[in-house]
Every structure is written in structure tokens, then in C-alpha cells.
Amino acid sequence: MKKIDSNRKNEKIAGAFFISATTSAIIGAILYGPVIKNDDYLSAADHASTQISLGALFELILACSNVGTGIMLYPYLKRYSESWGLGYALFRLLEVVYILIGVVCMLAIVKLGHESKTLSGQELLSLQASGNTLKTIYSWAFILGPHFMLGINTFIYSSIFYQTKLVPEKLSSVGMVSAVLIFIAAILEIFELIPHFSPQVFLLALPIAVYEMVLAYWLIVKGFSKKAFE
Numbered sequence: 001m002k003k004i005d006s007n008r009k010n011e012k013i014a015g016a017f018f019i020s021a022t023t024s025a026i027i028g029a030i031l032y033g034p035v036i037k038n039d040d041y042l043s044a045a046d047h048a049s050t051q052i053s054l055g056a057l058f059e060l061i062l063a064c065s066n067v068g069t070g071i072m073l074y075p076y077l078k079r080y081s082e083s084w085g086l087g088y089a090l091f092r093l094l095e096v097v098y099i100l101i102g103v104v105c106m107l108a109i110v111k112l113g114h115e116s117k118t119l120s121g122q123e124l125l126s127l128q129a130s131g132n133t134l135k136t137i138y139s140w141a142f143i144l145g146p147h148f149m150l151g152i153n154t155f156i157y158s159s160i161f162y163q164t165k166l167v168p169e170k171l172s173s174v175g176m177v178s179a180v181l182i183f184i185a186a187i188l189e190i191f192e193l194i195p196h197f198s199p200q201v202f203l204l205a206l207p208i209a210v211y212e213m214v215l216a217y218w219l220i221v222k223g224f225s226k227k228a229f230e
Helices: 001-029 033-037 041-047 049-079 082-115 121-164 171-191 199-221
Strands: none
Touching: 001 033, 001 041, 001 049, 001 199, 033 049, 033 121, 033 199, 041 049, 041 082, 041 121, 049 121, 082 121, 121 171, 121 199
């Protein structure tokens, strides 16, 4: 009985981490809008520095939540395959690394935005070049982390869920499909076939966001199949 209670507690925590990850990712992306959507992003970052910094905070929450999901799911995944369970944890960690790189870039852009107010001429051009580099790094970090790596680690754990029946097959099937879609989005972005932060990317990313929220609800309310513990 204690083992089952402990499992239910872990499942609810995992669900809470998934909710935190999905919501913080969406909020962070929205708060980064002044930098992402404006050509004169240094000036925009200066005027909206508090907003951008708050977005960075939500991205840090996202990173911590992703680590949390990795920690909470690993014990269940390794029962099926220790190597695949470890693979999921490592790809989740790589996703977090890219998220943190993006956070550093955004905070650095805010700093450059403050400095740009007092500069002109060649000094301002040099600062803008540095800002362009940081914005480019942020874009690639986002593609490689919350898109490419997310697609891989989501496919790994969803396929294990499907094979072990830890959650209903329909739910895990949606997870695998959504993982493939976000992975395709990353590939298309890498080859510049679709622009970053475009409506096409949003449509390809939406299913995985919905899946994570539904999975979170299932873990909190229902939990994993008890047959997995027999």
C-alpha cells in the first residue's frame, strides 16, 4: 500500500512539472515578444527590460520543470529499458542546456539595449552586431532545444508508454505523433524551409503542448497503470 501511495505521489509531481513546463514555455515566449518581433530590438529590449527579464525567469522555471520531469519519469522508463531511460534523461538535459543558452542571450540583449542609449556611430553599429549575434544564437538554441531535443525525448518516453501500457495507447500514440511533428518543425527550420516563430512552426508545435497538458492531467488524476507495478 505504501508503495502505491508513493507511486501516486510521484505521478502527481510529474504531472505538475509537465504543467509548469508547458505554461512557462508559452508565457516566456510571449514575454520575449519585444525582442523577437521588432527589428529595432535593442531599443525594444531597453524599454521592455522588465518584461524580457520576467520572460527569462519563466524560461528558468521551464528549465527546472524539464529537469523535474526527467527525474520523475526516469525510474518508470528504466523498468522497460535502462539504456532508453537514460537516453530520455540525457536528451531532456540537452534540451535544458539549450534553454539556458537562450536565457543568457536574452539577458545579454537587455544589457546591450541599456548601453545602446548612450552610443552612436561606429560604437552603436558594433553593439548592434553583437546583438544580432546574440539574437541568432537564441533562435538556434530554441530550435535545437525546445524543438529538436524535445521531439527526441518526447518520442522516447511516449513510445515506452505505448509499449508498457503505462498510459492508454491512444494517449501515448498522440505523444509519438506530436513528437514527430515538432521534430519535423526543427528540421524544416534548420534547412530554412520555414521561418522561426512562424505560424507554420506554431501549428507544428501546438500538438505537443496539448499532449503534455493532457498527459499531466492523466498523471495527476489517474496515474500510471497499476499493472506496471506488478
